[in-house]
Amino acid sequence: MQTKVRVEIENVSLSYGRVEVLREVSLTAEPGEFFALLGPSGSGKSTLLRLVAGFTQAQSGRVLIGGEDVTRVPPWKRNLGMVFQNYSLWPHMTVAENVAFGLEERRLPRDVIRDKVTAALGLVGLAEFGGRRPNQLSGGQQQRVALARTIAIEPKVLLLDEPLSNLDAKLRVHMRGEILALQRKLGITTIFVTHDQEEALSISDRVAVLEAGVIQQVGTPMELFDRPANRFIANFVGTVNLLAGTVEPAPQGAVFESPLTGRITLAAPPARAGAVQIAVRPHALALAAPGAAPDPARIWVDGIVAEREFLGEFVRYRIRAGDADLIADQPHLAGEPGFAPGNAVKVGINPAQVKMLGA
Amino acid sequence: MISRFSLAQATIALAIAAFLAVFLLIPVATVIYVAFTNPDGSLTLSHLFSFFQLSLMRESFWNSLIVAFASVVIASLIALPLAYFTVRFQFRGALLIQTLGVLPLVMPPFVGAVAMQLIFGRSGSLNLLLGEWFGINLPIMEGLNGVIFVEALHYFPFILLNLTVALANIDSAMEESAQNLGASGFRLFRRIVFPLAMPGYVAGASLVFIKVFDDLGTPLVLNVTNMLAPQAYLRITSIGIEDPVGYVISVLMVAFSLLALWASALVLKNREYATLQRGGSTLARRRLTPWQAVLAYGWIVLVLALVLAPHAGILLLSVTRVWSYSVLPEMYTLANYVTVFEDSPRMIANTALYAGAAAALDVVLGTGIAYLILRTRLPGRQLLDFMASAALAIPGVVLGIGYLRTFRGIELPFMGEPLTSSWIIIMFAYVVRRLPYALRSCMAALTQLHVSLEEAAENLGANKRRTVARIVVPLMAGGILAGFVTSFITAAVELSATIMLVTSQDDAPMSYGIYLYMQSIAGRGPGAALGVIAVALVALGTYFSNRVLKARAAELEARL
Numbered sequence: 001m002q003t004k005v006r007v008e009i010e011n012v013s014l015s016y017g018r019v020e021v022l023r024e025v026s027l028t029a030e031p032g033e034f035f036a037l038l039g040p041s042g043s044g045k046s047t048l049l050r051l052v053a054g055f056t057q058a059q060s061g062r063v064l065i066g067g068e069d070v071t072r073v074p075p076w077k078r079n080l081g082m083v084f085q086n087y088s089l090w091p092h093m094t095v096a097e098n099v100a101f102g103l104e105e106r107r108l109p110r111d112v113i114r115d116k117v118t119a120a121l122g123l124v125g126l127a128e129f130g131g132r133r134p135n136q137l138s139g140g141q142q143q144r145v146a147l148a149r150t151i152a153i154e155p156k157v158l159l160l161d162e163p164l165s166n167l168d169a170k171l172r173v174h175m176r177g178e179i180l181a182l183q184r185k186l187g188i189t190t191i192f193v194t195h196d197q198e199e200a201l202s203i204s205d206r207v208a209v210l211e212a213g214v215i216q217q218v219g220t221p222m223e224l225f226d227r228p229a230n231r232f233i234a235n236f237v238g239t240v241n242l243l244a245g246t247v248e249p250a251p252q253g254a255v256f257e258s259p260l261t262g263r264i265t266l267a268a269p270p271a272r273a274g275a276v277q278i279a280v281r282p283h284a285l286a287l288a289a290p291g292a293a294p295d296p297a298r299i300w301v302d303g304i305v306a307e308r309e310f311l312g313e314f315v316r317y318r319i320r321a322g323d324a325d326l327i328a329d330q331p332h333l334a335g336e337p338g339f340a341p342g343n344a345v346k347v348g349i350n351p352a353q354v355k356m357l358g359a
Numbered sequence: 360m361i362s363r364f365s366l367a368q369a370t371i372a373l374a375i376a377a378f379l380a381v382f383l384l385i386p387v388a389t390v391i392y393v394a395f396t397n398p399d400g401s402l403t404l405s406h407l408f409s410f411f412q413l414s415l416m417r418e419s420f421w422n423s424l425i426v427a428f429a430s431v432v433i434a435s436l437i438a439l440p441l442a443y444f445t446v447r448f449q450f451r452g453a454l455l456i457q458t459l460g461v462l463p464l465v466m467p468p469f470v471g472a473v474a475m476q477l478i479f480g481r482s483g484s485l486n487l488l489l490g491e492w493f494g495i496n497l498p499i500m501e502g503l504n505g506v507i508f509v510e511a512l513h514y515f516p517f518i519l520l521n522l523t524v525a526l527a528n529i530d531s532a533m534e535e536s537a538q539n540l541g542a543s544g545f546r547l548f549r550r551i552v553f554p555l556a557m558p559g560y561v562a563g564a565s566l567v568f569i570k571v572f573d574d575l576g577t578p579l580v581l582n583v584t585n586m587l588a589p590q591a592y593l594r595i596t597s598i599g600i601e602d603p604v605g606y607v608i609s610v611l612m613v614a615f616s617l618l619a620l621w622a623s624a625l626v627l628k629n630r631e632y633a634t635l636q637r638g639g640s641t642l643a644r645r646r647l648t649p650w651q652a653v654l655a656y657g658w659i660v661l662v663l664a665l666v667l668a669p670h671a672g673i674l675l676l677s678v679t680r681v682w683s684y685s686v687l688p689e690m691y692t693l694a695n696y697v698t699v700f701e702d703s704p705r706m707i708a709n710t711a712l713y714a715g716a717a718a719a720l721d722v723v724l725g726t727g728i729a730y731l732i733l734r735t736r737l738p739g740r741q742l743l744d745f746m747a748s749a750a751l752a753i754p755g756v757v758l759g760i761g762y763l764r765t766f767r768g769i770e771l772p773f774m775g776e777p778l779t780s781s782w783i784i785i786m787f788a789y790v791v792r793r794l795p796y797a798l799r800s801c802m803a804a805l806t807q808l809h810v811s812l813e814e815a816a817e818n819l820g821a822n823k824r825r826t827v828a829r830i831v832v833p834l835m836a837g838g839i840l841a842g843f844v845t846s847f848i849t850a851a852v853e854l855s856a857t858i859m860l861v862t863s864q865d866d867a868p869m870s871y872g873i874y875l876y877m878q879s880i881a882g883r884g885p886g887a888a889l890g891v892i893a894v895a896l897v898a899l900g901t902y903f904s905n906r907v908l909k910a911r912a913a914e915l916e917a918r919l
Contacts, residue, residue, distance in 0.1 A: 055814055075817040088815040092833045102819030
């Protein structure tokens with residue numbers, strides 16, 4: 001196998017006419033890392049991946065692979081393996097011919113090609129399918145052929161462009177497990193583009209979140225979830241309640257104040273005093289009946305249940321509190337009726353789970 | 360910043376542009392130049408004035424316009440009901456109607472014109488019967504009537520096909536909304552259905568206009584010479600290549616063809632009715648009431664009889680010793696075929712060579728242009744498409760005259776033969792004239808290919824050239840083949856440019872042979888026999904390529 005390489009993107013800017021697709025983007029994927037590019041459609045994540053693959057050219061900036069500047073190297077000389085969203089298997093070739101293509105382009109001897117094709121197909125569990133045509137395979141099998149075709153050339157880096165988006169929900173979860181297992185086995189640096197935050201968080205070592213051509217935050221999945229850098233990240237990665245108010249420094253850290261919540265003492269010192277928003281996840285809110293004795297560690301506010309949505313493992317409530325709507329997730333256990341729309345409830349905010357964001 | 364295109368791409372684009380310049384732009388420009396200059400090179404309108412001072416020319420001018428417009432009108436009258444039947448009603452005749460669509464491709468009007476005269480002429484089958492039964496004689500084939508009748512019957516399928524596609528793309532919700540708001544019956548058709556299908560109709564109608572304007576063979580075979588195309592031909596061949604009036608005629612012909620194209624583009628502009636919504640359905644098909652069925656089938660049978668008349672007539676004529684002043688021929692023989700095979704096996708070989716080479720070059724050019732336009736960011740690439748498509752508006756006679764004038768005195772290297780008297784010039788005329796057909800096929804094929812199929816190849820180590828060879832061309836093969844066949848069969852029956860450029864019997868293709876035979880009464884039999892052979896070859900080619908294409912389409916379909 002190839003040695004693991006680092007992928008570095010330095011100050012890349014790209015625009016189509018007046019549309020800025022990427023703005024001063026810098027990123028590093030460490031050797032052997034499973035790195036996800038996460039963002040909504042139009043955020044520039046696919047463009048960034050295609051830039052690494054060499055299919056688009058940036059107006060400025062550099063791309064380094066294993067320390068070597070490849071900015072001006074054409075795609076066919078980069079030796080990177082890309083799996084396309086629609087798999088892009090060639091319909092006029094058999095599965096084995098598809099997998100052999102890259103090896104033939106490298107002018108390898110015939111018997112070497114045969115061995116490598118067999119090995120690659122074996123690796124994805126399709127050893128028996130070499131003689132089939134791509135259109136005789138299921139979606140999941142086509143996906144595996146695309147993977148086999150890519151890893152057969154032993155690329156320096158694996159680039160995956162929304163590889164799971166064409167599969168149904170069950171298969172998607174299964175395939176992402178397989179892809180991760182394959183990546184771990186080969187130890188190959190992998191960059192994975194997706195718009196699905198669950199997908200990105202569940203399998204990546206690190207995630208870069210893009211929005212409007214700008215990197216919003218780079219970090220491990222848990223960092224993104226627990227310490228979102230801004231409102232966009234907080235909203236995009238998981239669901240979040242945002243409350244506006246003001247903050248000022250205090251001996252213990254900071255004091256947040258808003259008409260709804262009153263004063264909340266927070267442990268982290270504020271970046272600056274003044275208007276801010278606080279973010280709190282739905283599952284960090286507790287609900288209690290108006291008469292119940294409240295947990296004194298939480299800040300309690302009064303509200304009315306506006307909607308309830310039963311989601312199996314938990315019930316999602318939308319609660320009208322003052323002029324704010326709060327989303328609260330409560331675990332569901334059999335036999336517990338929960339609260340009905342129209343009921344008055346108390347919502348408990350745990351200050352330790354509150355994250356402060358810029359206004 | 361890396362340049363947006365490679366040197367190789369630019370070289371190919373320049374080579375194609377150079378070819379189109381030499382064999383299309385410069386000849387046409389030469390024709391226009393000669394029409395508006397004195398021998399000393401100074402600009403003048405005197406040739407134009409002298410054209411309009413000749414009463415024969417004025418007459419030809421109006422006759423050509425009358426014939427073109429009348430042909431469009433009659434073709435529309437035939438095509439409209441047929442198109443409407445197929446999309447509107449549950450109907451068994453759809454396949455028949457589709458078959459009608461390919462007939463003008465496999466047999467050009469001039470081949471059947473003589474047969475039409477024998478059937479519909481003053482002393483043809485129909486009038487003999489009518490005279491016997493009712494004592495009347497219909498002047499169907501008299502003078503311009505004959506040209507209009509033959510052209511309309513041959514070219515109405517262009518309107519039929521375009522209109523059928525346009526009608527089939529109308530979302531039933533469009534019609535249902537109108538019904539919901541109170542429209543029905545003919546008002547519904549006039550106010551909603553026809554306006555929505557208008558772009559298709561206009562595209563077809565302008566094509567018919569251009570085709571009729573271009574056609575030289577039909578008037579010549581029917582002995583109608585007071586039209587523009589025959590006059591251009593006669594002026595140049597009888598008075599000579601220097602006669603400025605021939606060039607003025609050419610300029611007028613180009614102008615009217617361009618006008619027709621421009622008018623249709625104008626009507627179509629901002630009217631891209633992408634009417635069939637995602638998940639929508641086409642117009643609801645109704646069941647025919649018994650009376651409607653009688654009318655619909657009656658109309659179809661009548662049209663079919665008329666359309667098949669030249670084909671049947673030419674077949675009859677080819678096995679006939681003498682056929683005149685009788686409803687059906689009286690003596691049958693195979694001697695005509697023997698004559699043809701003895702006389703002119705060379706013509707068949709010539710047609711295969713010219714049309715084959717031209718079609719091959721067409722698909723090479725077509726693939727190249729399609730690739731440059733759809734896959735590169737080469738500046739000015741749209742110009743190639745524009746130039747290649749403009750060939751559609753250049754009548755064959757004009758191109759022929761342009762070649763004769765532009766290339767006179769130029770000798771072929773190593774052969775010592777003048778280019779203008781070589782078969783190569785005929786072949787190049789075919790290449791240019793049929794390039795628009797091949798280009799459309801190639802563009803359609805490449806448009807359907809997802810770019811990522813090529814990117815996957817590049818990603819795996821294949822450079823642009825290897826990607827084109829291993830991925831693009833194999834996957835475009837169906838479209839390339841379709842383009843080849845269309846170019847081939849239409850080039851095989853091309854006459855307008857052929858007549859201008861054939862200089863010796865040895866170099867003549869079949870289309871010219873048919874025309875020559877048809878000039879004399881005695882030659883009609885062998886001419887018809889040669890026509891039948893041409894139609895049979897073309898039909899066979901179409902059939903086999905259709906089979907290959909269908910298999911290919913099924914294979915590609917399955918992957919999507």
